[in-house]
Amino acid sequence: MSFVIARRGIVLAALSIAALAPSISFAHGPSRQKVTETIEIAAPAEKVWAIVGNFQDLSWLPPVEKTEGTGDNTPDKATRHLTLKNGGEIDELLTKYDAKDFSLAYRIEKVDVKILPVNNYSSTLTVKPQGDKSVVEWRGAFYRGFPNNDPPPELSDEAALKAITDLYKAGLASLKAKVEGK
Amino acid sequence: MRARVIALHSIALIPVISISWGRAARAALLGLALASPAGADEAFVTNQGSGDLTIVDLSTMQPMATLPIGGKPAGVAVSTDGARAYVTSPEGKYLSVVDTRERRVLRRIPLEGGPLGLAVAPDGRRVYVADMYEQRLFAVDPELGVVATAKVGPTPSGVAVTPDGKTILVAIRDADKIAFVDAASFEKRGELDVGRHPFGVTIDAKGERAYTANVESDDVSVVDLAARRVVATVKVGKRPYCVALAQGRGFVTDQYAEAVSVFDLETFAPLAQVKVGEYPEGIGASRDGKTIYVANWFTNEFWSIAADSLKVIAKAKTGDGPRAFGAFIRAMN
Numbered sequence: 001m002s003f004v005i006a007r008r009g010i011v012l013a014a015l016s017i018a019a020l021a022p023s024i025s026f027a028h029g030p031s032r033q034k035v036t037e038t039i040e041i042a043a044p045a046e047k048v049w050a051i052v053g054n055f056q057d058l059s060w061l062p063p064v065e066k067t068e069g070t071g072d073n074t075p076d077k078a079t080r081h082l083t084l085k086n087g088g089e090i091d092e093l094l095t096k097y098d099a100k101d102f103s104l105a106y107r108i109e110k111v112d113v114k115i116l117p118v119n120n121y122s123s124t125l126t127v128k129p130q131g132d133k134s135v136v137e138w139r140g141a142f143y144r145g146f147p148n149n150d151p152p153p154e155l156s157d158e159a160a161l162k163a164i165t166d167l168y169k170a171g172l173a174s175l176k177a178k179v180e181g182k
Numbered sequence: 183m184r185a186r187v188i189a190l191h192s193i194a195l196i197p198v199i200s201i202s203w204g205r206a207a208r209a210a211l212l213g214l215a216l217a218s219p220a221g222a223d224e225a226f227v228t229n230q231g232s233g234d235l236t237i238v239d240l241s242t243m244q245p246m247a248t249l250p251i252g253g254k255p256a257g258v259a260v261s262t263d264g265a266r267a268y269v270t271s272p273e274g275k276y277l278s279v280v281d282t283r284e285r286r287v288l289r290r291i292p293l294e295g296g297p298l299g300l301a302v303a304p305d306g307r308r309v310y311v312a313d314m315y316e317q318r319l320f321a322v323d324p325e326l327g328v329v330a331t332a333k334v335g336p337t338p339s340g341v342a343v344t345p346d347g348k349t350i351l352v353a354i355r356d357a358d359k360i361a362f363v364d365a366a367s368f369e370k371r372g373e374l375d376v377g378r379h380p381f382g383v384t385i386d387a388k389g390e391r392a393y394t395a396n397v398e399s400d401d402v403s404v405v406d407l408a409a410r411r412v413v414a415t416v417k418v419g420k421r422p423y424c425v426a427l428a429q430g431r432g433f434v435t436d437q438y439a440e441a442v443s444v445f446d447l448e449t450f451a452p453l454a455q456v457k458v459g460e461y462p463e464g465i466g467a468s469r470d471g472k473t474i475y476v477a478n479w480f481t482n483e484f485w486s487i488a489a490d491s492l493k494v495i496a497k498a499k500t501g502d503g504p505r506a507f508g509a510f511i512r513a514m515n
Contacts, residue, residue, distance in 0.1 A: 030272030030296050030314060031230050031254040032461075034480055034503065095420070095438065105438075122438060124460075141461060141480060148315055149273070149296050 028119040028143035029151065033161050037168035038137045043179045045129035048136060049102040051179065052125055055094045056080060060178050061171045063088075073097050079109070088115030095122070102127035116167075117145035118160045136175060138168045223468060224512045226267040226280070227477055227484055228255040229501030235269060236500045237285060238484055240468065240475070240511070243496035247285045251278050257298050258464075259508045261306045266324065267512065268309050272296040277311055279324055282512055291327050293320060300508055301341040301350070303365065310350050310363075312338035319352055321368050330368040334361045340383040340424070340507070342392065344407065351392055353380035360394060360405065374410055376403035382424030382507070391447075395422035395434055402434055404450065414450045418443035424507065426474055428467035428489040433474050435462035442476060444492065456492050459483050464506025469513035477506035 041048055051060055055073050058064045058080065069080030071094070078094035089111075096105035107122040121142040128135045142164065146155035153159060176182075225238040228251070235249040235258070253274015260267045260282065267280040276290040277297060295313035297320070302309050308329075309322040314337050321330040335354035342351045343365070350363040354373065360383060362372045377396025380403065384393045391413075392405040402425055404414040419436025422443070426433040431453065434443040442456040442465065459478025466475050467489065474487045482502055486495040 030256060030298055032479070032503070034231070107438075139460075139480070149275070 028147050029149075029157070031157060032120075032141055032143055033157055033164075034139070034141050035161060035164045035168060036137065036139045037165065037172055038135055039172035039176050040130070041134050041136060041176045041179050043134060044132055045102050045127045045134040048127045048134050048175070048179055049099070051175065052127055052136065053099060053102065053104065055097070055104060055106065058082060060175045061167075062174050063167070063170075073099075073104070084115065086115075088112065090116065096124075102129075113145035113155060117155050117163050118142040119145060119147065121164075136172055138172060140164050140168070223514055224282070225466070225475055225484065225506070226258050226260060226269070226282070226510050226512065227464070227500050227504045227506045228258045228269055228510075229482075229503055230254050230256050230479075230505050231503030232501035234501050235267075235280065236484070236498075236504070237282075238498050238500075240473070240486070243484075243486055243498045245498055245500070248501060249280065249285065249287060251287070256505045257300045257311075257507045258510045259300045259302045259309065260510065260512045261302045262304050263306060264512045264514050266302070266306070267510075268300060268302060268311075268324070270297040270300055270311060272298050272314065277309065277322060291322060291324075293322075293328065298507070299339050299341040299353070301343045302509070303343055304345060304347045308365070310341050310343065310352075312341050312352055314338060314355075319350065319363060332363050332368050332370055334363065334370055335359060335373070339381045340394070342383045342385045344385055345387065345389040349407075351383050351385065353383045353394055355379050355381060355397075358396075360392070362410070372410060374405060374412065376405070376412060377401045377415060381422075384425040384427060386427055393425040393427070393432060395424050397421050397423070397437075400436075402432065402445075416445050416450050417452070418445070419455060423463045424465050426465040426467045428471035428474060431489065433465055433467070433487075433489070435465045435476060437461050437463065437479075442474070442487065454492055456487060456494075458485055458487075458494075464504070464508070464510055466506075466509065466511045468511065475511065477504035477510075479503055479505060 056069045058067045063084045065085045066083040071078030075097045082090040091110040092106050094106045103126040105124040123140040126137045144157045144160040223240040227236045233252045237247045239246050253271025255269050255271050257270035269278040279288045295316040297311045298314045299312040311320045319332045319334045320328050323329045334352050336356035338352045339355045340353040352361045359373045364371045376394045378398035380394035381397050382395045394403045402416045403412050406413045418434045419439030419441050421437035423435040432445045444453040460480035462476050463479045464477040476485045484498040
């Protein structure tokens with residue numbers, strides 16, 4: 001009798017692990033975070049968009065070593081695989097592309113939270129004409145790296161916000177320098 | 183599956199008696215001075231980023247008050263009589279009980295895990311709260327705290343109750359199902375496959391059909407509640423969050439499309455996509471069915487839209503990150 005109970009206990013434990021397993025890849029914390037960063041660039045929007053509007057080349061973003069992708073700039077088809085200078089890898093999908101309004105949106109399909117501590121990341125990059133200058137706005141929405149309650153500090157909401165804010169700031173400063181030729 | 187009664191003294195922060203006395207004393211001293219205008223319909227919008235609750239007068243679309251809630255509030259449900267609004271704080275792990283007339287938080291009821299989706303029983307005597315982490319649904323007595331727990335499945339999200347109060351529907355996001363919980367026994371009595379990652383669940387006024395917004399498959403499952411089967415799957419925009427019903431139409435917030443998809447409830451034909459703010463989430467209909475209300479999470483705005491012409495009527499500012507996940511409208515009789 002005790003043998004049967006013990007076995008049942010093992011089976012139940014195994015079942016509960018199996019039941020949890022499917023949630024891991026899609027799970028996220030309860031509170032989505034958002035970041036908006038902007039920078040003014042002393043160049044017309046067309047000139048900035050010529051760089052930002054090419055989804056297949058993210059060389060203006062400092063941590064990126066290499067961009068490999070397919071699908072050109074076609075929404076829901078274009079993908080890119082980023083290799084970072086630290087060896088990290090990120091897969092992204094273009095979800096919107098509007099050349100007329102200088103705006104594109106994409107999301108991360110796959111990233112290790114050790115590389116970028118976020119889940120369900122989606123982002124929009126827009127170049128806004130301001131006379132002969134332009135303002136680039138980069139917005140992101142995402143969940144923290146830890147999918148459950150009580151996250152460790154490196155996978156908290158704060159860690160996710162800091163990582164994305166730092167990335168956007170560095171990226172926009174680098175884009176400005178590249179466009180302005182400094 | 184087991185119902186579990188938790189010791190009451192560990193749940194209630196404030197003894198029930200002092201609350202009753204406090205309310206009586208307030209009423210005696212202040213009369214109706216603090217009361218909101220009689221008959222005014224209001225929205226209770228949870229702002230997850232700023233950790234508060236914006237109360238919007240729906241006749242003027244003006245924010246009337248902001249109540250601090252804390253704990254990253256997300257879910258909200260107003261009782262049928264309009265007297266109470268219940269707000270979940272998944273990070274704070276509690277349910278806030280709001281007196282809608284006095285516009286103040288009466289008490290916090292501690293809950294384990296990550297309380298998110300919720301619904302109030304039609305008689306107001308139970309609040310059903312999903313714990314998104316531990317596969318369970320809590321039955322909460324608004325005066326006493328948790329009185330029962332039901333095991334429902336992985337990442338329970340949206341919750342709705344049939345108008346007769348007998349059945350509770352829970353979107354079981356990570357199992358791609360809805361669960362049917364019997365309110366009397368508080369046990370799961372069946373489940374049904376829907377689209378991928380159902381989040382919001384909405385039941386029509388007659389209790390005949392339920393609608394789930396399926397985040398991963400970009401569609402809505404239409405469920406016949408008597409037959410317990412899916413009668414239609416309606417394609418909508420990217421990352422649907424929740425469904426509202428009015429004038430024979432379904433209105434669906436598409437988070438990644440900055441739009442509300444509109445479809446016909448009889449033919450299931452798509453009718454329109456209304457452009458709204460960024461990351462629309464909570465959506466609800468006015469009692470007369472003339473107006474749809476949408477919380478735009480990224481742009482911190484609460485919009486009203488005419489249900490027939492689909493024109494945007496007005497926009498109200500909210501706190502940061504409005505979600506308004508649940509039955510957020512207080513309809514006064």
